Amino acid sequence: MHELSVAQALVDQVGDLAGQHGAKSVHLIRVRIGPLAGVVGDLLATAFPLAAAGTPAESARLDWVAAPIVVRCRTCGAKTEAQPNKLVCGACGDWRTEVVSGDELILETVELDIPESAGD
Template identity: 65%
Template sequence: MHELAVAQALVEQVESVIDQHQASHAALIRVRIGPLAGVVPELLGSAFPLAAAGSRMEHAVLDLVAAPVRVHCQTCGAETEAAMNRLVCGTCGDWHTQIVSGDELLLESVELETVPT
């Protein structure tokens, strides 16, 4: 399951954020996942507790936010939502498009907690 490797990389990245901000642990981790990212959100959600066990984010809530597929039309210039298997312009119907959103796997935010001194 490749989602376990993604979860382990996420734990490493969040550990770095915790260190950088001298926090005690993470309480909320928000990740934006597009349907074209190659990651199944449900599997990542299941793998995360295994990867986070014993870490400073062991009890953190993992919030997985779905990113829509959006394309920019090279013909008419419109930016519209598109279906995962139909990347055509929603305005003119042309297929000359570039993906603007929907292929990302992004650590969007981390809510940290500190221990009062």
């Protein structure tokens, strides 16, 4: 399950952010996952507690948001949503498209617990 290595990288990135801001803990982590990213959100959520154990993110809630697949048609120029197994233009039906979004794995939000003295 490669989601564990993704969770570990996520925890490392959040740990760096927490350290930069003097946070003692992390409350929330939100990631956006496209269907073409190769990461299953439910498996990432299952792996997250293992990766976060003993880190500032240990008690954090991990939320993930599914991003839609959007393609741009090279024939008619339309941007439309598509399915993972059918990346055709929703306007004209042409198969000559390029993926605009849907392959991303993005750290969207991190809520940190920063002591008041750390902000001075």
